[in-house]
Amino acid sequence: MSGFPTSGRLLATQTRYQLVSFWRIPVAMFFTLGLPLIMLVLFNALFGNSTIVTPDGSWSSRQFYTGGLAAFTAASATFTNLANMVPIRRDEGVLKRWRGTPLPTWTYIGGFICSAIVIAFVGVTAMITLGVVAYDLDIELAKMPAAFVTFFIGVASFAALGMALASLVKSATSASAAANAIILPLAFVSNIFIQLDDAPRWIEVVGNLFPLRPFAEAFQACFTPFVEAPAFQWDKLAFIAAWGVVGLVVALRKFSWEPSGSAPRGRRARRTATT
């Protein structure tokens, strides 16, 4: 006599509900989806006419920016978004409330993650579309399987890392600050805002220690003219996935449903930027 709604239906409901919630928080929309597009327009206006010479060949910086910023959008929509919103919901006591209901707890977290992946997909699609329409980005169909695989390995790993950060940092304000303090400096050393071929050695090293640079480069490879199809960067993807597994283990071990002490309700008022 179970009679509970099926897990698939609950997961779909939860995903839809998280998407509606995201849609209704303008600040999250702007920083996750709007700002990367603005950056694409600005970077192209400022530096779009230069040519980037790499050991593999030379390419227009217009093409460089689109792929890198698309990867950045995907990381923002998963890592930064989850590290922001999950602790907010925890501090509001929403997580604790859900845990008192018959909803299987994994469905709640699953809905959060699925919604983040949908947002990432929308953001990346918007970025690529703008790149194709305005900035001569070439789409080669033969490389699209690699683009999809890279996207999914990337968002899954960054979602796991976002949940790990949400598990390690208890309060919503600290988690938001920590997420931005991690992702923004990393973006500068990860071939996203700046092409790094002449960068100092230590910047190379730092960029290569974390998963954002491999992700950006693996994604850029799917759109650059001198990388031959199918363009799978398996070594980079394996490195990103390894980070994802670490994130998953930390999240599973450290996740808490309880609010962090006596946090007042309505933390969203003080929500800081989700870049």
Place this chain on the structure above:
Amino acid sequence: MPVIDVRDLRKDYGAVRAVDGLSFHVEAGEVYALLGENGAGKSTAVEILEGHRSATSGSVEVLGVDPARAGREFRDRIGVVLQSSGVEAEFTVREVITLYGGCYRSPRPVDEVVGLVGLEEKVDERVGALSGGQRRRVDLALGIVGRPEVLFLDEPTTGFDPSARRQSWDLIEALGADGTTVLLTTHYLDEAEHLASRVGVLSRGKMIAEGTPEDLINRVSGTVVSFTLPDSVITIDAAAMFASIIGAEVRVSGRFVEANVDHPTEAVHRLTGWAIDARVELDSLSVGRASLEEVYLSLADSDRDDEEPTA
């Protein structure tokens, strides 16, 4: 078999013992109130019963299962109104009731729920736009949307205006009459007196008294004599002076004097005799039945005298 059965429950947070050897049970259909000050251990006890926390020692059963290990079936049969849990502010009342109701086996329809908690007029407003009292009613709505057999209410009416409070009382009474077992915590004595068939009084994690509200009231001297302190009497002298006149212990707070007496006729006779001799008027002189408040104060006082806190 009791619906809630708690035996020798202990809960430590580090060196602090929040619940200390608590035992009680609640029968099906009963409305049971845990009464106590902030920090008495009420919420901790209730959160253990809901399965949100695990006990340090002792045994706890709700609907025949241990809440700490219970699963989805169990959570389908209980309703929880926590003190500290928020609701997604971006959604309307209708949306959250639908959303939360959607994970129970047989949820109440939204219109029935909003009718029960009196939120008909706010049903399409966002939760974020509601007042504190209205949000608390949303909490209540989400607690009952799954047709619970046992409803846990942790300070359900804190922050309510008087009319909202009455309305919630009516709802809780209606649920109780309907066969729902209710465990509520409160620090409002009138709430416990009004709603509960039995009351357990908690102080520093221990049950210091238990019974029907009438039992508890009868346990202390049943009559209270009170009056306003005459201007001619200095406050610091008042307690000792009136204690000797009335022949019972006297409590003085500000200009308000009251005493629980066993023999009201004699006590009033002595008091008024003194007043006439001294040519003073005893303003607001009244003789009344003790309320749970007096019981509570006298219990809490004696508990504090018995054992000075060491923490």
